[in-house]
């Protein structure tokens with residue numbers, strides 16, 4: 012069981028995430044969008060969306076820090092475990108609550124605003140369940156840790172080594188199995204979220220437009236610069252123009 | 263100097279009767295799909311009036327277009343790049359549906375399905391967004407023909423501005439006397455702020471003909487362009503989650519036929535043709551400090567297609583000979599630069615718009631004839647142009663950043679043309695002092711009259727074809743607006759009602775269907791076949807006529 016959950020599932024998730032994203036990018040560029048609903052409703056979105064997004068970005072950075080950077084590295088630069096832990100709980104907690112508050116506003120808005128609810132697909136609903144699930148379970152681990160004070164489980168000795176070991180293709184199933192239940196559930200829901208990611212609107216996060224800072228304002232593009240369709244065949248669309256059957260002189 | 267070609271349009275506002283034919287045909291051609299119910303790539307608004315979307319011209323509210331920052335550099339009115347990225351999660355200023363209008367239909371079915379009874383059945387309005395009953399309170403031309411202007415007229419941003427400047431002296435005295443229609447499409451700007459605000463770089467200007475398009479495969483729905491465009495001529499498809507805009511009917515332009523709006527225009531007031539411009543000079547021109555100089559700066563960008571230096575530079579850039587020839591015959595160049603009667607709409611937005619307008623003289627003519635004056639006499643007309651300051655100021659706010667001298671000059675030319683031609687039509691000796699009084703020769707004035715009054719189809723539309731050697735490249739240049747039905751679906755209340763389908767899945771299927779079907783787009787037998795409905799009278803198309811006798815007897 013443990014091997015299945017912590018040794019096999021991660022690879023399935025990674026495969027789905029990577030292949031799914033490639034597939035979606037190749038075949039459904041037209042569907043790759045935030046599907047903004049600001050046209051319908053602006054007031055609540057303007058509170059909820061920044062709250063959620065800035066929150067989730069901090070949470071993301073926190074995860075990168077906590078999972079990727081080994082404990083002895085931080086200790087080597089003189090940050091003690093308790094110091095690290097305190098900061099993680101403080102900032103992670105604040106960011107987590109912002110994210111949760113933001114997403115609650117967004118979900119309530121989605122449900123309560125007629126047009127926004129109309130534009131909500133089943134796909135969105137599943138995505139929201141997973142997303143809200145992952146966030147609340149994440150906060151739960153934080154709350155448990157706060158409650159336990161200095162007794163708190165140190166995930167940097169269980170979850171983090173396991174996470175890094177996945178990338179070394181030698182999953183440390185044992186380390187993860189040691190972690191308490193709240194971490195197990197959080198990680199599981201998180202994995203489901205990542206597996207579903209490529210098939211939801213969340214793909215918009217992969218194309219975060221950072222290059223906007225560097226590109227010229229005005230974009231010229233030649234009529235000729237056409238990328239061939241992914242299938243290798245020219246796409247059906249307009250019937251070809253300028254071909255002999257349309258040109259009166261050659262008819 | 264980097265010479266580039268730009269397709270441009272001129273509209274002669276004197277001739278617009280506000281019939282909305284252009285709006286309707288454009289809508290049928292481009293935005294009759296779910297998600298774009300509220301979208302009019304071409305709309306015709308009555309001025310004075312609020313326009314569509316409401317009060318879009320008030321850039322203090324909407325932050326569209328460019329402004330000069332403290333260092334005198336051109337910057338988007340919504341701020342620098344970093345600031346804009348940080349506010350991407352929810353646009354600070356974004357028009358909502360209520361600023362356009364909530365599209366609706368009627369539940370016509372009750373008209374025929376209602377059981378027999380004493381009451382007449384009524385078709386109730388249903389929102390196309392929610393499918394619920396709705397109350398119709400606004401539309402794309404709700405204040406058509408000054409409807410409601412006595413109450414809402416002050417909401418026109420330009421009226422508000424002029425009133426403020428003249429310290430509230432003007433009430434709506436001009437509401438009976440002064441009205442015209444303003445048809446609007448995307449301006450296909452030389453310095454488009456929609457493009458500059460797009461975080462993904464999905465909006466691009468075609469280097470061959472300057473048409474501004476949205477790459478539907480690269481648009482990610484950040485919806486920043488909607489705020490960026492000061493004319494609010496780029497729209498959010500709320501179904502596909504992508505921006506869409508006027509395409510200048512590029513598939514038609516490429517084969518040398520005019521845009522749908524121009525082709526169907528009842529007043530025949532639209533002109534299409536090429537401009538040559540200096541692409542390297544655009545930013546500098548858009549950055550001149552004084553707004554009132556923007557019109558001249560924009561004129562300076564337009565290059566003289568007869569100038570040998572320009573021709574040489576254009577050849578160097580690879581502009582084909584037939585395009586250079588078309589540029590020389592361009593009616594839009596003639597109206598904008600040779601005769602200087604066409605003006606850009608709101609040059610003060612600094613986007614260098616490429617759809618130009620001949621301001622209307624008719625409000626003045628109408629007023630004069632109503633009062634029993636001779637509205638074809640030069641001096642009477644000139645006097646009226648002097649006296650009627652409010653219409654002139656209004657037009658100046660629209661077309662010359664408030665510089666009334668420019669409007670005066672154009673209206674005088676139109677007035678002079680009117681009285682000069684009257685003399686000729688009455689068989690009198692042409693009065694050369696009339697054209698001279700507006701700085702034109704009699705010959706030029708006559709040419710101008712020909713172009714503005716009686717030019718035929720191929721003089722009004724001078725559209726060089728895209729080159730056949732490139733033709734295979736043209737189809738689907740990254741603009742996938744052309745889905746047969748778009749991501750559509752049909753419920754009981756028309757498009758967009760009923761249960762939503764996940765857009766991603768739906769698009770994917772639409773795409774696949776298109777790629778695999780061979781009907782009707784790929785049907786070689788039927789393609790190019792002519793039937794009575796689309797026969798233009800030329801030749802003897804196959805299948806339309808019975809075989810000839812001789813052929814039969816042979």
Ligand code: HEM
Pocket residue numbers: 045046047048049056060064067068117118121142213215216219220350351352483484
């Ligand atoms: C850093 C890159 C990101 C950018 C620039 C971005 C931007 C946006 C934008 C513009 C919207 C549309 C809001 C609207 O107008 O309706 C949106 C919606 C959304 N984003 Fe992001 N996003 C990013 C990352 C993420 C991440 C990492 C997540 C989740 C883990 C996420 C989850 C969502 C959700 C759930 C919505 C839908 C909100 C709603 O309308 O209910 N985004 N995002």
Ligand code: SF4
Pocket residue numbers: 447448449450451454455456457474490491492493494495496507613
């Ligand atoms: S008018 Fe057209 S080209 Fe100009 S900024 Fe608006 S959408 Fe862009």
Ligand code: SF4
Pocket residue numbers: 277278279280281282283284285306443445526527528529530531
């Ligand atoms: S079709 Fe021509 S005359 Fe009619 S509203 Fe449009 S521009 Fe004006």
